[in-house]
Amino acid sequence: MRLRVDLLPHGEYSDTVIVVDVLRATTTATVFLEHHADRLLFSGSIEESLGMKAENTIIAGERGGLAVAGFDLGNSPIEAGAGSYAGKTVVMNTTNGTYAARVASASAKHVLLGALRNAHAAARKAKGLAVEEIAIVCSGERGRASLDDTYTAGVLCEYLLAMGEFTLNDGARIALTLRRQVGDPIEPLSSSSGGMSLESKGLGEDIRFCARISESTIVPTLQSTQDGQVIFVSS
Amino acid sequence: MRLRVDLLPHGEYSDTVIVVDVLRATTTATVFLEHHADRLLFSGSIEESLGMKAENTIIAGERGGLAVAGFDLGNSPIEAGAGSYAGKTVVMNTTNGTYAARVASASAKHVLLGALRNAHAAARKAKGLAVEEIAIVCSGERGRASLDDTYTAGVLCEYLLAMGEFTLNDGARIALTLRRQVGDPIEPLSSSSGGMSLESKGLGEDIRFCARISESTIVPTLQSTQDGQVIFVSS
Numbered sequence A, B: 001m002r003l004r005v006d007l008l009p010h011g012e013y014s015d016t017v018i019v020v021d022v023l024r025a026t027t028t029a030t031v032f033l034e035h036h037a038d039r040l041l042f043s044g045s046i047e048e049s050l051g052m053k054a055e056n057t058i059i060a061g062e063r064g065g066l067a068v069a070g071f072d073l074g075n076s077p078i079e080a081g082a083g084s085y086a087g088k089t090v091v092m093n094t095t096n097g098t099y100a101a102r103v104a105s106a107s108a109k110h111v112l113l114g115a116l117r118n119a120h121a122a123a124r125k126a127k128g129l130a131v132e133e134i135a136i137v138c139s140g141e142r143g144r145a146s147l148d149d150t151y152t153a154g155v156l157c158e159y160l161l162a163m164g165e166f167t168l169n170d171g172a173r174i175a176l177t178l179r180r181q182v183g184d185p186i187e188p189l190s191s192s193s194g195g196m197s198l199e200s201k202g203l204g205e206d207i208r209f210c211a212r213i214s215e216s217t218i219v220p221t222l223q224s225t226q227d228g229q230v231i232f233v234s235s
C-alpha cells in the first residue's frame, strides 16, 4: 500500500485521506465529537457559517487565531471541552483546516480528521479503510508547509508503519525524519509559526493540550458531501 | 535577518532568493556556467525553447528526466560538463526547476541558483546581497515537496546559520532537521522520487554527481528579466 504525506493540500485523492490541522482545527473537531456533538459541518466561509445560525446549532471557528464576531465559540479545544453538544450540529470554519478538509472531501473515498490527540485511532481506522493508498494531508499555514502539521503527519506515519508495509513518498520521508529527530511534540508545536502566534495571544495552554498524543479514540469521519455540505461524524 | 525555506514556490519574494532544483536543473545550470557559457536563458515552455534556435545557442532541457525532440542537450550535469560553451547562450527548460526560477524572478530583488554543488558559494553570495530576508525556494516535484530539494535547502541553511543570526520559518526548521538527521546526501537524493526515477532510467551517475557538496564556486545569478526573459549569468 502507498503511504503519502502532502505537506499542503494538492490535487485529487483516490482512496483514504487523514486531514491534519493539529493547531487547532482537527484537535478541536475531535473534542466536539468527544463531547457528543451529533455532527460537524465544515463551512466554506465565515458568511456561510453565519447563515447557518439555527436552534441546536453552534457556530465555531477563528481567523488568525481569534474568535469571529457573531460566532458562538472560537477554535480552542479547551473551550470546546468545557461544553456538551448532544443533539447539536457544530458548524466550523477556520483559516487553514476547513479548507484542507474540503479539498480532500471533494475527491477521496474516505476522509478522517487526525491530530496528535487521536493519532493512533486515526491511523488504525485509515488502515482498516484503505485499499491502495493512505494520504495524510497537512493543512499548512497560509499556503506554506507547517512544522506542527508535518510533525503530526510523522507521528501518524510511525503508527501506520507499525501496522503494515507501505511505499513512502517524499513527504512521508520528510515527516518521518522530523518525527524521529524530535521526540517531544511540545518542541515542534511551540516553535511553529502557528504555535508562536497562539502563544503571543495568550493561548499557550491550547498548544500543550494539542501536543498530548493518542488520548482520544474518536476519529471524525466524513459522512457525506451531499448538497456540497461537508459533514463529519463519529462513526 | 529572516531565513525562510519554501518547500514549493509560493507567492511573492521581496529580497534575495536561492532557487533549488538539485536533481538536476540548478546543478546543471551551474555546470554550464563553469564551462564558460555566456548566459543561461530559462524559457517558459518547450515551444519557446525551440523557437530560440539560433547560431551560438544551445537548447537544453528535459521532460520526465528524458531529452526533448529537437533539443541539443538534456538536463544531465555530466553531459553538460563534457562540453564548452564560450560565446554561447544556453536555453534551459525543465519540468520543475525553470518554473521555480521564473516565479522567483518575477518579484525578488536578487535570484541565485543553488544546488549541493555550489551550496557554500550560493549561501555566501546570498548573505552578501540580502538586506532583510533570504528565501530558499525549492522547486519540488510536480507541485509536491521533494526530499532532495528540502535536504539541499537544509544544507544551505546550515551554511547561512554559520554566517550570522536569522529568524527561521517552519520550512527552514523542517529542512534543517532533515539535514541534521541525514548526514550523507546520497541517501535523500537517491531515495527521493526524482532520484528513483533517474535511477530507473539509467541516470544514477547523475545523482552521485549532484550529491557532491560545494565543489563549485559558480553561482548563477539573475541578470535581468527584460522583455520577460529570465537570464542568469556568472557574476
Ligand SMILES: [Ca+2]
Pocket (backbone or CB within 6 Å): A021, A022, A023, A024, A025, A096, A097, A139, A140, A141, A194
Ligand atoms: Ca494550523
Ligand SMILES: [Ca+2]
Pocket (backbone or CB within 6 Å): B021, B022, B023, B024, B025, B096, B097, B139, B140, B141, B194
Ligand atoms: Ca527536481
Ligand SMILES: [Ca+2]
Pocket (backbone or CB within 6 Å): B021, B023, B024, B025, B094, B095, B096, B097, B098
Ligand atoms: Ca527539473
